[in-house]
Amino acid sequence: MTAHGYFSTYALVGLVLLVGGGFVSVAFAANRLLRPHAPNVEKLMTYECGVDPVGEGWAQTHIRYYIYAYLYVIFAVDAIFLFPWATVFADPGFGTTTLVEMFVFVGFLAVGLLYAWRKGVLTWT
């Protein structure tokens, strides 16, 4: 791809971003003209199914969610390597060796997943 092609591609992506931002701003500007504005204490109260809110705006959640987050970050780092690999592995000069290299790489992580499974991280207790 030529430099002009590359830069105009991403300039266009930037412009779409801008059009999106513009759309949202115009929508809100129009909305500001149309909508009523009549706040009162009840209206601005936190909504909890109609009863007065209890406690503050924070609720305890189980930390187990966090392990999934870790798992994801690790596997995502793994997964991004698949993409450059996908574009080259079948080219002349790569072939089976590269395939095996990636399988070793993915295999290590599959072992990790298996470990997590066996340890019961993936099952709800």
Next chain:
Amino acid sequence: MSRIPGAGLAKGLAVTLKTMTKRSVTQGYPEVLPELPPRSRGVIALFEENCTVCMLCARECPDWCIYIDSHKEVVPAKEPGARDRTRNVLDRFAIDFALCMYCGICVEVCPFDALFWSPEFEYATDDIQALTHEKDTLREWMWTVPAPPPLDERAEEPKELAMARRNAAKLAKELEQEQPQGREPNGPASPGGDA
């Protein structure tokens, strides 16, 4: 249980797809009025002429939503020397349909058939106070009360009818017994009339 994995999932999809191809059962209410079954409990109508202000309905109402005001009126005696009679006159009869729970106890207890179920249901308003309906409205709804459904063919006759019929039969019998006795004094008269 299904042997093929996912058979249950496919079955679920099939059900919804089949429903989609069938006619929907939606009723086009505001355009097409619903055909209500007889004895629908839409609203309670008042047959004012029958009301004697006995207050039974108001007393039996579980949520006290019937309001009755009345005064007594003196009816002068028909014959001289007799006592004057008093009569209850209904001033106000109102039902608060915001409170009413449509139990129908008032209709049941009314000894004079002054309260009826009407299938009328289009009296919703956006003001809760407008749901208290006075006797004029309640009387108007009386026109929407359908005729009582006919009895089942093989049902026992209502007691009133049976009693009336029995009385009528008894009367007829008495008349018949009376006639042969009365024919003798009358008998010569009629041939005589004929001649």
Next chain:
Amino acid sequence: MTVVEVLVRLALVLAAFLVFPLVIGQTEHKVMGHMQARVGPIYAGAFHGWAQLVADGVKFAQKEDVVPAGADRRVFRLAPAIALIPYMVVLIAIPVGSGDLVGRSIDAGVFFVLAVMGVGVLGSLMGGWASANKFSLLGSLRTAAQLMAYELPMLLAGASVAMAAGTLSLTGILGQWEWWWLPWQAVGGVVFFTAGLAELQRPPFDMPVADSEIIFGAYTEYTGLRFALFLLAEYAGILVLCALTTVLFLGGWHGPWSDDLGWLWTLLKTGVLAFVVIWLRVSYPRLREDQLQKLAWTGLIPLALAQLVLTGVVRVAIA
């Protein structure tokens, strides 16, 4: 590209972004209605209620914009835009027909699309946190947990197609496409579509907005236009997901007869997939949070890995 051409393409992307989600939404109203033995909207616009969503839009635009007293105002107000715009940006890279019928062919296509789509979840997170409402917070935590479970199968399935084609560009992938890729990439396709559904929080994966438990998740406190934008983001997400699945796994504009009709094939396939999205919503009950996580980690990810192995082996074998 001339200035006019650029403007035309931008206008087309904006138009597609505003029209197709509405079409999908209206189809959902009607299909869902009939699947539940109802008729769905019938008044607005006279003919089968076609203008229902337009009327909804007008209604939303006139509603008061309530920002709760305890909320973080700036973040609260910004969140819908963050949720919405990524889907619009993605649209530019999706090829509709053969040749130049694409907003703009991007070299890193698949990767670009997956990366940008992942940003949208920040909108839900921001909205949920800034609402100062514990139900919203729970909803956004669930959103994040769900994203993290299902982004991975999507990435893996996307990588499988990229392997098959040897390129990341979406137009490049379609250029290489052969009919036998359909069975070859079928598992990947199912994984991609399912994971995408989960990422959009569509039923049966709508745990983050489970209205019977946490009111409406991260969107509980939103009113008026901001709420409408969150809804628009959901339907734009359906459009993007269906179009992407079409392009990656169903051959995009490939189809019988002339290639000039390619755009029609793309629209048709996308439409069918959108119907499936609606169909699944009507048919299945909501999954529990643990079932969601289990499905992703012990179901979809191993399947996607197996698909990768299959793709790699076949590709090297035929090379």
Next chain:
Amino acid sequence: MTAGLAAATVAAADLSGRGGPGFLSPTGAEVAFVLIGLVVLGSALLVVTTSQIVHAALWLVVTLGGLAAEYLLLTAEFIAWVQVLIYIGAVVVLLLFGLMLTRAPIGRSTELDSLKRWPAVLVAVGATATLLTVVVDAFHSAYLDLGKTDDGSARVTGESLFRVWVLPFEVLSVLLLAALIGAIVLSRGRADADGKGR
């Protein structure tokens, strides 16, 4: 947002000026680079100075997004989208997730105001100076030809990765595995202490 702003500035300047085949020229890209750089710098400062912890995380999104735009302008296409996918899509989400799980109050948190400002400034300046020295020393003669945009594509990255850097790549998988097992062991240890041994 920032990328869009800069791109628009450049595009506008470019559309009016040249009207050539492309509408963001390499020189335009250089201007955009500087502008986005300023935005990144500003938001990075806000990350460390704001006393609202979630705002800091959100400013971090702006910083990282701006960096992705910078990579794009340097024609490192693949790395740019890795930046978006991993850093914005995963790491910041992880960060926000962690904050919300533990506690992230709306409004200012006083405990974020460190009293040891001057030592912190000293450390920051020192770190910056060291990094600048190292980078300038290593790359002062390097020249990136913006006219040649293939260097950052996934294909070129893949080629060099699987021709030259295979061993580090495989070692990386072991590192990731270690991280994974570490995370599991740490979290399970806590769970065991809580209740039943498993």
